[in-house]
Structure formats: C-alpha cells, structure tokens
Amino acid sequence: MADAVIIGAGQAGIQAALSLRAMGFDGRVRLLGDEAAAPYQRPPLSKGFLLGKVAESELLLRSAHALSGQAIEWLGQTRVRRINRPGRSVETDTQRFSYDALIIATGGRAHRPEIEGASLQGVETLRSIDDALRIRSELAPGKRLVILGGGYIGLEVAAASTQAGCKVVVVEGASRVLCRVAPPALSQFFEKEHRARGVEIELSSTISRIVGTDGKVSAVELESDRVLPADIVLLATGLIANDELAVTAGLPCNRGILVNEWAATEDPRIFAIGDVAVQYHAQTQAWVRMESVANAVWQGKMAASCVTSSPPPLPELPWFWSDQFDIKLQIAGLSHPEDEIILRGDPGDAKFCMFTARNGVLTSVSAVNSPGEFLVAKRLVAARRDLPLAALRDRSVALKQYLLD
Ligand code: FAD
Known part of the structure; x- marks a missing residue:
C-alpha cells in the first residue's frame, strides 16, 4: 500500500491517475488541480469549441463522479505551493498531502x-x-x-x-x-x-x-x-513550463523538468510528465519538451508503470494533429530543417504527405487530409529502416507495400 500524489489535473495528470488504477495500484491516488473544472482536453479550445461546435461538457476527460468511481480523489481549485522532499509531502496554503510517489503534471502557461x-x-x-x-x-x-x-x-x-x-x-x-x-x-x-x-x-x-x-x-x-x-x-507566442515547484525543490530543470526515458526525475520517487517535462530524445540526441496530447498520455502511462512496476508502454513516435478550416494535419516523428523532403501527392490538391529524411532514413511524416496514409506512414517512420525514398513520391504504389518489403 502506498500513496500517490499527482500535481496538475490536466491531460497528463488524469492519464497517470487512470493508468495507476488500470495497473493495479491499490493505494490512495490524489489528483490535485488548481482549476475549477474536472480534467478536460485543451485541443478543441482553439478549434470546435471556439466555433460553438463542441460543448463544454464534451471537453471533459472524466466527470468528478467517474473519477470517484475509480477511487481517484480529484481535488479542484487546489493549488500546490511547495514540495517538501525530505518530508515526502506537498503543501497547499491550507493542506498537506504525504506521498510515496509524486507525479508532477503541471503543464505550462501561455507566454x-x-x-x-x-x-x-x-x-x-x-x-x-x-x-x-x-x-x-x-x-x-x-x-x-x-x-x-x-x-x-x-x-x-x-x-x-x-x-x-x-x-x-x-x-x-x-x-x-x-x-x-x-x-x-x-x-x-x-x-x-x-x-x-x-x-x-x-x-x-x-x-x-x-x-x-x-x-x-x-x-x-x-x-x-x-x-x-x-x-x-x-x-499566441508559446508556452512557459510550470516548473517552479520542481526548481524550488532542487530538481534539475531547464525550461521544464528534466526526466529520463522513464519520466523519472533525479529523485526516484518523483516523476514529471506532459508539457512540463523535458525528456532526452535518442533519435535527435536532444532534450525535448513536447506539447502534445500523445506525449502527455504516453508519459502518464510511463510514470504509472514505474510506480506499479508494470511493463512500460510500447515506444511511440511523437505525434500531433492540427485542424485549420477543412484541413486536417497529422504529424509523426521529429524533423530537422535540413532534412531532405520527399513529397507524396500535390499540395495544390490539399491532400498529400510530406516525408522528411536524414542519411536515407525517414525522420517524420506530415499528412494533410490523408488519415489513411498517415497510419501507414507513421509505421514506416517508426521502423527506421532503409527504404527507396524517391519511390515514396509515387502514389500509384500503396504505402503499405513498403511495410511488406
Ligand atoms: P495541462 O493540460 O496544461 O494540465 C496541467 C494542469 O496543471 C492545469 O490544469 C494547470 O492549471 C495545473 N497546475 C499547474 N500548476 C499547478 C499547481 N501548482 N497546483 C495544482 N495544479 C496546477 N495537442 C495536440 O496533440 N493536438 C492539438 O491539436 C492541440 N491543440 C491545442 C490547443 C490549445 C488551445 C492548447 C492550449 C493546447 C493544445 N494541444 C494540442 C496541447 C495539449 O493540450 C497539451 O500538450 C496537453 O494538454 C498537455 O497536458 P498536461 O497535463 O501536461 O498539461
């Protein structure tokens, strides 16, 4: 039996809480968030919600009722002011919560x-x-x-x-x-x-x-x-990571909380996930802070798997989507401005895939209005193997053909 405390009840925080339960964690799970609303998704805020096509209730990731049904103690309007590492507790203005495992999922604020x-x-x-x-x-x-x-x-x-x-x-x-x-x-x-x-x-x-x-x-x-x-x-000039709690607690930070591939900070009891976490990325050999739902979800699962000693989630390419007018963009992988570009389809038709490659290996794909091809292209990028790159331009050959070769 152990107590887990999660600071920040956003996309990453709720994922960690749900995954802890799904992975059999039977201690207390406290999800402390400073917003009044139950955990909600942000992507529609700049898309359908602005247009009135998505209702406020549809933003919710889980209702307060559903959370308590899974024995997740969600406390809204609860701002954590301090992490007390020697005492293994976090403090608000009026309360103190002890932890055996602490997950920081405080996201960021608009610059x-x-x-x-x-x-x-x-x-x-x-x-x-x-x-x-x-x-x-x-x-x-x-x-x-x-x-x-x-x-x-x-x-x-x-x-x-x-x-x-x-x-x-x-x-x-x-x-x-x-x-x-x-x-x-x-x-x-x-x-x-x-x-x-x-x-x-x-x-x-x-x-x-x-x-x-x-x-x-x-x-x-x-x-x-x-x-x-x-x-x-x-x-709309970017995001500042909410890493102040970690900085004050003496955890290494550099525009976000530094974590290893298991989302762990240098303190083995403390994890950081989502927009606030800066993780070493082997492919690009760089420290990367991702701002995406996919990353928040994956790191939430990763932290929960460490806390419960469960198998880690399968590795996943970083991926992201954006909707603008009637254009759906899906991106997977990480590109570098100097990467080679391989265009599949005609941007004039507003339906195409753009691959990037370095040293003959695919690094990313950006798919515009091509969700079917995106799913296959994502697997090709993840495979990181030799491919006839120039041939990818030919739309008469189905992408899945290259998965078989
Ligand atoms: P958040 O969801 O921001 O949650 C962090 C929570 O912690 C917040 O509720 C915050 O108030 C709380 N908190 C902070 N400090 C404290 C404290 N001291 N005590 C208690 N609580 C605290 N991603 C995509 O993949 N695709 C998209 O199309 C997309 N569109 C987006 C559109 C918008 C308008 C925005 C804002 C983001 C979008 N994103 C998109 C990014 C995505 O929403 C984020 O990557 C994701 O929400 C990160 O989750 P998180 O839990 O790390 O942070």
Whole structure:
C-alpha cells in the first residue's frame, strides 16, 4: 500500500491517475488541480469549441463522479505551493498531502511578451476553458482580430475566427508561419491556404505597441509603423513550463523538468510528465519538451508503470494533429530543417504527405487530409529502416507495400 500524489489535473495528470488504477495500484491516488473544472482536453479550445461546435461538457476527460468511481480523489481549485522532499509531502496554503510517489503534471502557461498595452482589456492568451469562453464571446462577423504568433494555436484561432466572420491578421516574427514546428514547404502550404480564405499574414513583423481606448484594446502598431485596428488581440507566442515547484525543490530543470526515458526525475520517487517535462530524445540526441496530447498520455502511462512496476508502454513516435478550416494535419516523428523532403501527392490538391529524411532514413511524416496514409506512414517512420525514398513520391504504389518489403 502506498500513496500517490499527482500535481496538475490536466491531460497528463488524469492519464497517470487512470493508468495507476488500470495497473493495479491499490493505494490512495490524489489528483490535485488548481482549476475549477474536472480534467478536460485543451485541443478543441482553439478549434470546435471556439466555433460553438463542441460543448463544454464534451471537453471533459472524466466527470468528478467517474473519477470517484475509480477511487481517484480529484481535488479542484487546489493549488500546490511547495514540495517538501525530505518530508515526502506537498503543501497547499491550507493542506498537506504525504506521498510515496509524486507525479508532477503541471503543464505550462501561455507566454505573455512584454509589449506596451498588453494588459488592456481584449488582449488575450489561450490556455484554459475560461480563456476560450472570453475569446469566443468576442467573435462575431466584422470583428477585427490581430494574432501575434503564427504557430499552431495562432493559426487554428485564425481559422476558427475567420469562419466566425472576423477579419483576422496574423503577425509573425519569423519569415514563415509554423517556423519552429514544420518543414518550410508545409509552412508555405498553410500560409497559402490561410491567405486564400481571407486571413492576412504579416511575416517578419512584430507588434511594437498595443493601443487602447478607455482601457480596451483598439489597435496594434507594428514595428513597420503600420497600424492595425483591433477589437481583440491574441498573444499566441508559446508556452512557459510550470516548473517552479520542481526548481524550488532542487530538481534539475531547464525550461521544464528534466526526466529520463522513464519520466523519472533525479529523485526516484518523483516523476514529471506532459508539457512540463523535458525528456532526452535518442533519435535527435536532444532534450525535448513536447506539447502534445500523445506525449502527455504516453508519459502518464510511463510514470504509472514505474510506480506499479508494470511493463512500460510500447515506444511511440511523437505525434500531433492540427485542424485549420477543412484541413486536417497529422504529424509523426521529429524533423530537422535540413532534412531532405520527399513529397507524396500535390499540395495544390490539399491532400498529400510530406516525408522528411536524414542519411536515407525517414525522420517524420506530415499528412494533410490523408488519415489513411498517415497510419501507414507513421509505421514506416517508426521502423527506421532503409527504404527507396524517391519511390515514396509515387502514389500509384500503396504505402503499405513498403511495410511488406
Ligand atoms: P495541462 O493540460 O496544461 O494540465 C496541467 C494542469 O496543471 C492545469 O490544469 C494547470 O492549471 C495545473 N497546475 C499547474 N500548476 C499547478 C499547481 N501548482 N497546483 C495544482 N495544479 C496546477 N495537442 C495536440 O496533440 N493536438 C492539438 O491539436 C492541440 N491543440 C491545442 C490547443 C490549445 C488551445 C492548447 C492550449 C493546447 C493544445 N494541444 C494540442 C496541447 C495539449 O493540450 C497539451 O500538450 C496537453 O494538454 C498537455 O497536458 P498536461 O497535463 O501536461 O498539461
């Protein structure tokens, strides 16, 4: 019998709790989260939920009732202030919880760049249900939205708010959208698709100041001196890992909590999972902090398997998806900007796969509106074996053929 405490009741935290139970853990499982809502999924917040197509109840990963049915003690609005490693406990302002195993799943918060006017009403970030509800209440035909940051969240909100009738400008500091996360050719595809649907994109550009009237945002000024009228400004400039508890507890951190391949920190009783964890990635030989549901789920299972001494989950390629307008993007693997690109299909048809390869070995696949091919392509990338790369361009040969060879 042992006590497990999980800090953070998001995607990773709830997965760890459910997996502990599924793997036969019979001690207490306490899931401490600082939000009021029961654990919920965030991906729809920038997609269907903004458009009113997904209801709040559909976001829930488990109801409070379902959690208690599995003897998971979920405590909402419970913010952990301190980890006491020598005493093996965590502390809120009023309570203390002892642990034999501690899993930190505190995620991250939206980065807020220091820009004059960033505290005006109508300047938003998007991470939680409350953020999404505020933004959604402002979206209406004719409203002007300026988004700083052309990453996935920025582009998804651009797509949803354009569909809601807003006039949208995306301001991106780099020379292409999705600069950190996609090969250049994929960036060009998404830029073209957004522009074709009326989204204005300002590349190599940044906001110098946000201007307001009566405390409410009214415009943004770009460094080029261009002034964009705005009813809403979304700052979509990335995430800061919530690693402060671990830093204060003396655990090694570097923009996230450093963990080994088993999601363990240097303290054998403490694990870190999800957006807050920085894990060594053998393929790229780099420390990587993933922001994806798949990673949160996999690391949640991994931590639970260590706590229960159960077999670890099977290794999985990192993977991710994004929905923008009617375009479904699925990505698996990790690419490097210098990797070779192998295009299968025509981006002009908005249905294609883009592989990347290094030294003759596939490193990733990005599939656009091709869910069937994605499933096979993911297995090909994971196999890491020699393939006739140039032949992958030929769509008359089914991808699954290469699994058999
Ligand atoms: P979170 O889900 O953020 O959960 C962490 C929880 O810990 C939060 O509730 C936080 O409030 C709480 N917490 C923090 N500190 C404390 C404390 N001291 N005490 C108690 N509680 C604390 N991923 C995809 O794969 N595909 C997508 O399409 C996609 N779209 C996304 C769209 C949006 C708008 C956002 C915000 C994210 C999206 N993601 C997507 C990323 C995905 O949602 C995250 O990777 C995932 O939620 C990470 O789970 P997590 O549990 O690590 O963090």
